[in-house]
Amino acid sequence: MRNAFADEATKLSMADNRIVLLSGDIGNKLFDTFKEKNGSRFLNCGVAEANMMGVAAGMALSGLRPIIYTITPFTTTRCYEQIRVDACYHNVPVTIIGTGSGFTYAELGPTHHSCEDLAIMRVLPNMTVLAPADEVELRQCLQATFKQDGPVYIRIGKKGEAITPKKDNNFEIGHSITVSEGSDVCLISTGILLPIVMKAAEILSSQGVSARVESFHTIKPLDQKTLHDTFANYPVVAVVEEHNKIGGLGGSIAEWLALQVFTKGRMISFGVDDEFMHEVGSQNYAREKYGLTSENIVLQVLAAYKPS
Amino acid sequence: MHLEKLLEIANEIRGRIISNSHKTKMPHLGSCLSCVDILVAVYFHSLKIDPAKPDDPGRDRFILSKGHGAPALFQVLAKKGFYPEVMLDSYGEDGGIFAEHPPTPDHLAGIEAATGSLGHGLPIGLGMALSARIQKKSYDVVALLSDGECNEGSIWEAAMMAAAQKVDNLMVIIDFNKWQATGRSEEILALTPLVDKWSAFGWDACEIDGHDMEQLINVLTKEKNSEGKPIAVIAHTVKGKGVSFMEDDNNWHYRIPSEEELVSALKELGLVK
Numbered sequence: 001m002r003n004a005f006a007d008e009a010t011k012l013s014m015a016d017n018r019i020v021l022l023s024g025d026i027g028n029k030l031f032d033t034f035k036e037k038n039g040s041r042f043l044n045c046g047v048a049e050a051n052m053m054g055v056a057a058g059m060a061l062s063g064l065r066p067i068i069y070t071i072t073p074f075t076t077t078r079c080y081e082q083i084r085v086d087a088c089y090h091n092v093p094v095t096i097i098g099t100g101s102g103f104t105y106a107e108l109g110p111t112h113h114s115c116e117d118l119a120i121m122r123v124l125p126n127m128t129v130l131a132p133a134d135e136v137e138l139r140q141c142l143q144a145t146f147k148q149d150g151p152v153y154i155r156i157g158k159k160g161e162a163i164t165p166k167k168d169n170n171f172e173i174g175h176s177i178t179v180s181e182g183s184d185v186c187l188i189s190t191g192i193l194l195p196i197v198m199k200a201a202e203i204l205s206s207q208g209v210s211a212r213v214e215s216f217h218t219i220k221p222l223d224q225k226t227l228h229d230t231f232a233n234y235p236v237v238a239v240v241e242e243h244n245k246i247g248g249l250g251g252s253i254a255e256w257l258a259l260q261v262f263t264k265g266r267m268i269s270f271g272v273d274d275e276f277m278h279e280v281g282s283q284n285y286a287r288e289k290y291g292l293t294s295e296n297i298v299l300q301v302l303a304a305y306k307p308s
Numbered sequence: 309m310h311l312e313k314l315l316e317i318a319n320e321i322r323g324r325i326i327s328n329s330h331k332t333k334m335p336h337l338g339s340c341l342s343c344v345d346i347l348v349a350v351y352f353h354s355l356k357i358d359p360a361k362p363d364d365p366g367r368d369r370f371i372l373s374k375g376h377g378a379p380a381l382f383q384v385l386a387k388k389g390f391y392p393e394v395m396l397d398s399y400g401e402d403g404g405i406f407a408e409h410p411p412t413p414d415h416l417a418g419i420e421a422a423t424g425s426l427g428h429g430l431p432i433g434l435g436m437a438l439s440a441r442i443q444k445k446s447y448d449v450v451a452l453l454s455d456g457e458c459n460e461g462s463i464w465e466a467a468m469m470a471a472a473q474k475v476d477n478l479m480v481i482i483d484f485n486k487w488q489a490t491g492r493s494e495e496i497l498a499l500t501p502l503v504d505k506w507s508a509f510g511w512d513a514c515e516i517d518g519h520d521m522e523q524l525i526n527v528l529t530k531e532k533n534s535e536g537k538p539i540a541v542i543a544h545t546v547k548g549k550g551v552s553f554m555e556d557d558n559n560w561h562y563r564i565p566s567e568e569e570l571v572s573a574l575k576e577l578g579l580v581k
Contacts (some may be wrong), residue, residue, distance in 0.1 A: 043473070059434050062365075
């Protein structure tokens, strides 16, 4: 995913000379092509993220379109006040990339985990929050970002994420993508868990339960139209994310759902418990620990769909 | 503009700031009075700006990184002609635009950045200075910091990046009035030696008397150094400058002048008899 980011950012920057790439001393060799094509528009800002975010806002106030790139906690929690004041309060087009979101860097420990970013980003006025599932969605997110104004946060993985074939590829910020149709239950996925959710849908199908799958690449603005449609038509809607159960897409949908008058659909959610993961482990270990597996999704969905 | 005229403007602005504080109960009087001479020298002598074209891409930029000096900046911008001085009659009113800190540029002509949280203005100014290089423009950026603001780590992050990038169109002025909100800036965090610190961080640093208009003008218009260094001006100032009973008394960080104190201050400034 990060290679696709570097490639797409390079392509976009060649067509738009307002695009500037700021890195927090990360991405060794990743941005060689970008630097080769537009050296004056690449700046290594060092391990100084608060300054980097302020610099980006100053550039955006001067007519440029800066992209900020570093590991998720350092481009979100580390410089949160600069995001709030410099980018969001001024409402300027700063694009913040968080690479290695969720448990992508599980082995590096909780300092490098990021299970709070969606919550703290979506509460900021003017902020758009995106979490593409794969490199295809990531490229679409970037292209769409540079067609709008205002700050945007894009949560991405690291590398080797599988590309999920979709029923349609029409991309628009704020409109989820229907990955596959289904008639019994609906599975809503955000970000890089999509292959796991797709596999859950396949298993459900083999057990006679037809699952629709939606890729919610946009957390904010919330796609209320699709939510209306799913909660009006499916008895079970499962929301799956590699993020704390507090405040992410699940939290956002729960806030929305509590204010609706119709409720055919019952919501169940899959996310990370409200704790730091102290044990050493891989991303897959972390996902298993918090039930972010196809098997657990199937189990819980079946339990909700066919109460025994 | 002649020195005498600049001094006259600074004196008039001081009177307006104190009157406004009395009327609207805006605090930070001491902090405003310590930077008035700097603001007047910057806006009426050195900045290349046209109040009729506040969005001109080629304009010089001034950032009040010590955002709590906004009551001074608002008076200076009005005097410069960015908006009618009568607009300031609504200062502090509900639903208005003039508060304790600068609003965003979208909401008031002449403002370059909404500051108030300390340590933000310099990084933003650095981004603007770097933009000039990227966009092949020739404008300069000036950021005014308070000494207390140098507590913030982001100031030193920006200082190192500006030096590494050889950003020679960026100037920092430090309103070194030796106080911060609750005590002596030297005692709260070891601040000095400020000139040595900025020099060691790779800046072309010097110190001046921040109330000496001639020294201010000279430093604001001096030639850029040949090594591409950003410039740091440590301006020694007095908190509450201009009114004897406010000078160097940190109570005036938050205190509001009474009717008697207002009259007394205006008399001392020669603005009323």
